[in-house]
Amino acid sequence: MRYSLRCLGCGTRCPMYFRKQLCEKCGGILEVDYVGRPGIKELRKDFWGYEPLLPRGEYKHYKLGNTTLLPSVEEGLFLKLEMENPTRSFKDRGSVVEVAKALEYGYDEVVCASTGNMAYSVAYYAKLAGIRSTIFVSRNANWLKLRNIRETRDAKIFRVDGDFTEAQRRAIVYANRKEAFLVGDYGYRKEGQKTLIYEVLAELPEVRNVFIPVGNATLFSAACKGIAELKRYGLSKASPRLVAVQASLTDPLAVAFKTGKHVRYQKPLTDAGAIAVGYPTYGDEAVAGVKATGGTVVDVTDKEMEEERKAFYREYGLQVEMSGVASVAAFRKVSFEGRSVAIVSGANTLKP
Numbered sequence: 111m112r113y114s115l116r117c118l119g120c121g122t123r124c125p126m127y128f129r130k131q132l133c134e135k136c137g138g139i140l141e142v143d144y145v146g147r148p149g150i151k152e153l154r155k156d157f158w159g160y161e162p163l164l165p166r167g168e169y170k171h172y173k174l175g176n177t178t179l180l181p182s183v184e185e186g187l188f189l190k191l192e193m194e195n196p197t198r199s200f201k202d203r204g205s206v207v208e209v210a211k212a213l214e215y216g217y218d219e220v221v222c223a224s225t226g227n228m229a230y231s232v233a234y235y236a237k238l239a240g241i242r243s244t245i246f247v248s249r250n251a252n253w254l255k256l257r258n259i260r261e262t263r264d265a266k267i268f269r270v271d272g273d274f275t276e277a278q279r280r281a282i283v284y285a286n287r288k289e290a291f292l293v294g295d296y297g298y299r300k301e302g303q304k305t306l307i308y309e310v311l312a313e314l315p316e317v318r319n320v321f322i323p324v325g326n327a328t329l330f331s332a333a334c335k336g337i338a339e340l341k342r343y344g345l346s347k348a349s350p351r352l353v354a355v356q357a358s359l360t361d362p363l364a365v366a367f368k369t370g371k372h373v374r375y376q377k378p379l380t381d382a383g384a385i386a387v388g389y390p391t392y393g394d395e396a397v398a399g400v401k402a403t404g405g406t407v408v409d410v411t412d413k414e415m416e417e418e419r420k421a422f423y424r425e426y427g428l429q430v431e432m433s434g435v436a437s438v439a440a441f442r443k444v445s446f447e448g449r450s451v452a453i454v455s456g457a458n459t460l461k462p
């Protein structure tokens with residue numbers, strides 16, 4: 111679809127052909143605002159069927175998405191198995207959109223910051239598209255994940271002496287200096303991540319609660335945006351509660367939700383690497399989304415995630431990392447009526 115870009119920081123508007131993901135005036139994130147209506151009449155579970163709902167780009171139609179929605183052993187809970195994506199996480203949905211934009215804009219390199227899973231996903235799709243990838247990872251990034259990326263995807267990796275927020279800062283500096291396309295938890299990734307909630311609503315329109323793990327809150331924020339856009343286009347009337355799930359040891363959203371203040375930085379202390387983000391990029395948007403949908407923010411301890419991970423393997427024979435089942439652990443801690451979906455993710459290594 112055609113669109114313009116709007117800065118979430120200062121409101122500046124940029125045209126569709128603006129080749130960057132951040133505002134030149136204030137450094138804020140640019141949000142995609144669509145113009146017109148998509149050329150589809152109904153929502154079906156079909157990843158590339160959602161292309162009319164995505165920003166225009168040079169898409170390569172790789173196989174991804176359309177992941178299984180599995181009834182769990184818990185009454186009323188369905189599991190969205192995102193480890194079925196090529197790099198075993200929902201990140202692939204965003205990476206294909208970002209790489210499509212990089213190709214459209216004529217870039218031959220993408221750069222991002224990551225705690226591990228996004229790095230592999232970005233490197234995977236960049237390599238498929240024949241462009242280079244450079245990744246800045248936090249000090250606590252999982253070495254097995256990094257080894258996989260180096261060995262299979264030829265990505266250039268820089269380990270930063272700091273946390274994810276510092277890795278993100280370094281990626282921005284690199285993008286400006288080297289004329290590489292900055293990808294990561296920004297507008298175009300958010301557009302791709304919307305396809306997850308589209309699939310859930312296509313398959314289970316009566317869903318009342320969706321449990322979403324939160325690192326940078328891009329997936330959460332994407333779910334809010336996706337639901338609002340479907341309503342506007344008349345493609346769905348669903349209004350599920352959105353539940354943000356964080357680790358008790360790194361819970362800036364939970365604090366903001368309780369105190370009513372803006373999200374503030376926390377030192378990430380959880381061992382659940384994929385959600386160990388001290389200052390979520392879309393934190394304030396996510397808190398607003400929680401409130402607007404009547405949802406809540408749930409904290410789960412590292413011990414609860416670790417136990418859930420083992421139980422998940424015993425029950426379903428599927429290996430996931432700790433953060434991958436944070437949403438299932440969170441489901442046990444609240445009692446909302448109606449059918450629930452928990453977003454379950456894997457990791458690009460067989461070890462947690």
Ligand SMILES: [Zn+2]
Binds near residue numbers: 134
């Ligand atoms: Zn701005």
